[in-house]
Amino acid sequence: MLEIKNLHATVDGKEILKGIDLSVNAGEIHAIMGPNGSGKSTLSYVLTGREGYEATEGEVLFKGRNLLDMEPEQRAGAGVFLAFQYPVEIPGVPNTTFLKEALNSVRRARGEDELDAMQFVKLVREKTKMLHMSDDMLKRAVNVGFSGGEKKRNEALQMAILEPSLAILDETDSGLDIDAMKTVADSVNLLRRPDNALLVITHYQRLLDYIVPDHVHVLAHGRIQKSGGKELALELEKSGYAAFTETAAA
């Protein structure tokens, strides 16, 4: 589904990613772990096309298409979703208006008919019920006045509605207490399907107790230093990232 080959990227002219190779297949969960400043968030922004994050070398294929040539909205339409580390507050835009506009944009990109107001309300009800969310969050402006946990659950709701093939979770556990993290992880697990994949970016191992990865990669100094199974995450929990940062620096 996702093929990253020798990806180099710069931010403000500084090279942050220095040759990433990664292959993610449908149905898989990959975790990318690494210390602060290793390039984890840069990878998520390069994959979703954020302004200022420039790929300088290598390629990224998503379902065989060149992802790096696409606008952010086209990537979303093709099935890429980023759950933000810090979901953005948008005063004045009601959450439902936002969700409907997003869904219908993605449906248009997929060649599907737009949903009318009634169909949309029905769908949202279904999804909020599935995620055990209250309707209250729908009426408020996007993320405005939401608690940290509510913001992350709103990301999960967007994911449930847009049904992406590849969801990138960027530090989803940051700023959440253990109960809130568990709730969000439960939501993410409910959305798993054999035909979609997850890329979980995290500093800490704890999230991976709830979203269990098939593959774990250690990112440091802009490169994947080591890959392994879920046991690699536990190993990191014990020994920390020092081994990798030192190796790379040497």
Next chain:
Amino acid sequence: MSTETFTEHYGALRDALPGQDLPWLSRLRADAFARFAEAGLPTPRQESWKYTSLRPIEKAGFGADGAPRACISIDRAPSLLPSASDHHRLVFVDGHHRADLSTVGPLPEGAELTSLREMLAKDPAWLEAHLGAQAQDDSQALLALNTAMMMNGFVLRLAKGTVLHDPIEVVHLGGAGEGPLAYHPRNLVVLEPGSQATLIEHHTHMGEQPYYANSGTEVTLAEGAVLHHYKLQADALNAFHTATVHAEVAAGALYDAFGMTTGARLSRNEIAVRLAGEEANCHLNGAYLVRGEQHVDNTTRIDHLVPNTACSEIFKGVIDDKARAVFQGKITVHRDAQHTNGHQLSKVLLLSDQAEIDAKPELEIYADDVVCSHGATAGDLDHNALFYLRSRGIPEKAARAMLIEAFLAESVHNIAAQGLCPALMSSIGHWLADRRGDL
């Protein structure tokens, strides 16, 4: 600046102006015209006109016409309110009252809503006491011109305790004349103690001709009176619009104003509010969307004259292309006005490199125990929000439109007359739809 055009108008129309047989009124006009003739049209050399030039008005060669031409045929004037809702309507075409298009009443006991001309015929003594009572700033040349040339306008008068539940909509249609026309509507609102009303002004156009509407409005709110005063200025893009408002707010009264500007080649709203009694309160809010070579100027002055008064003022603007906006907001807290609460904010989105805002917030405080703030911001759309929307599949143009709409929606949804919100939001929507091509 030259006053020739208007001197000609005054000379030609003087005898036909309403109320010329009333000595007090013809004197009021003559004095006002003398002031105007001496001062001339304002020029950027004057402090409060530094950023706005009326030269285009002078160049446009506006004519004046004294008598309404009844032949202009329209079925009905547009409305900003849902058709099902009950409300009173006064319609003016090129400044002339059109009784055939207006629908007033039934009004509660103690309420009077009529045109200035009718009021002159009916109760000139009452008019004599109120016309010019608030509008006494002799430095305002456009107001003087309005006083000299006023032909018609609306008059709202509520007796003590009268509450008008249904809103009043005043529709001004311009551009229907055979040539470029200038006219000077004069409006009067007098609310006696405890009375309440909601007034909606809609300025729009029906013909192709350029026009210049120079209005003057006087608002007197007695103790505990409440006026919600809304205005949508959606004049033609070849039109000129200057409006001078004077409001005096007595103890416990509220002047709640919101004005939205999308129209006119050049417009200026000059609003002065005097908070003259304790617990007097005013909301002076506005929104504007301008593009092309439009120029919009909001100049406000709020005077806190006594202790324990409050004002809040938020103007939000969206400026595209080479359009230019001016915001001059002055809040003066006089020496006795302890415990004043005054807040002012100007926020602007600049959508192009050539768009311009001149913001001049001013606080003058002569009392020592007050809470006052002011601020002015100008910038582009929030890039983080834009990326967030796009990352959810929303195309860039639609995402930009959503954020612009949201920027103004907050102001619109805060107005008390919720029935007016859909119309205001849809005029924002239309503006954005017209812009979609090159947002």
